[in-house]
Amino acid sequence: MDCIFCKIIAKEVPSDIIYEDEKAIVIKDIHPKAQVHLLIIPKKHIISVAQIEKSDKVLAGELILISKKIAEDRGLKGYKLVFNVGREGGQMVDHLHLHLLGGKVSEMP
Numbered sequence: 001m002d003c004i005f006c007k008i009i010a011k012e013v014p015s016d017i018i019y020e021d022e023k024a025i026v027i028k029d030i031h032p033k034a035q036v037h038l039l040i041i042p043k044k045h046i047i048s049v050a051q052i053e054k055s056d057k058v059l060a061g062e063l064i065l066i067s068k069k070i071a072e073d074r075g076l077k078g079y080k081l082v083f084n085v086g087r088e089g090g091q092m093v094d095h096l097h098l099h100l101l102g103g104k105v106s107e108m109p
Helices: 004-009 054-073
Strands: 017-020 024-028 034-042 079-082 098-105
Touching (some): 004 024, 004 034, 024 054, 034 054, 054 079, 054 098
Antiparallel strands (some): 017 024, 024 034, 034 098, 079 098
């Protein structure tokens, strides 16, 4: 598979990992749009929200709960959570991921 996020999860490509558990990994975005710009990535390869299945609803909830924990750990009083869907929606990597943006936000990812 030629997915950069799958390679990061497999530790084949280095990344600034700030959190990891059995279901997901959290990395810093390499092109940040805010003071805090993190990507919450499920370890299961799902192309995007458009391809998510009902069987993935617990995983989708886990991504949000992980985001909440990371935001709390970083002392963010407010933040944005963004799923980009498809190229026309701004998705650049074909692997589901949730953007967590906090602090000064320059533009939507």
